[in-house]
Amino acid sequence: MDIHIEFGPFKTRYHMGLVGARFRASVERFISDVLVAQTDEGCSAAQGKVVAEVNEDRFCGPRSLVRDNFDFDLTLSFASGPATFKSRLRYRDGGLTAVRGFSTYLWTQDRVAERERQTAAIEAICDEVLDGGKPKPCPICQAPLEVVNVPAMFNVQCSKECFVYNFHRDPESGDCLHGHFFMNDP
Numbered sequence: 001m002d003i004h005i006e007f008g009p010f011k012t013r014y015h016m017g018l019v020g021a022r023f024r025a026s027v028e029r030f031i032s033d034v035l036v037a038q039t040d041e042g043c044s045a046a047q048g049k050v051v052a053e054v055n056e057d058r059f060c061g062p063r064s065l066v067r068d069n070f071d072f073d074l075t076l077s078f079a080s081g082p083a084t085f086k087s088r089l090r091y092r093d094g095g096l097t098a099v100r101g102f103s104t105y106l107w108t109q110d111r112v113a114e115r116e117r118q119t120a121a122i123e124a125i126c127d128e129v130l131d132g133g134k135p136k137p138c139p140i141c142q143a144p145l146e147v148v149n150v151p152a153m154f155n156v157q158c159s160k161e162c163f164v165y166n167f168h169r170d171p172e173s174g175d176c177l178h179g180h181f182f183m184n185d186p
Ligand SMILES: [Zn+2]
Pocket: 138, 139, 140, 141, 142, 143, 158, 159, 160, 161, 162, 163
């Protein structure tokens, strides 16, 4: 595998000392053992950037909870097309693990297409509910959906938390004011 990763630039003495050969080796191991291992394919190349979550000495004291956190933005090349990985990992004991709230999910072409199908299915269900229909089960896990449909708000979410689809609207005109769509990595 051809690996071209830009590390930093780092401004702190802590990171300059930490990000050496051992750190780089752990990144390469993470790419093979955690990312490429999620696919059935061989990976021909990896490129991207790794930067520190915090890049100032004052955040890197001995009791810092964030000085070992790094933001990864990688693209891996497969015969089926590029796969992307954007996440925050913690470097500890020579290994890398996802920081709470982040995942190690690799977005391959197949997975992106599957996610687009799921998103389209969710939108279709929400449109049906807005038209007065009954909600179908969650298209991802088949659990029942929870619906709130009141003049000022429309909210549909999976009872097992696969996604939340929500918008607020003007109770008089029904115009959409603002909304959000949130879905966890699988
Ligand atoms: Zn679900």
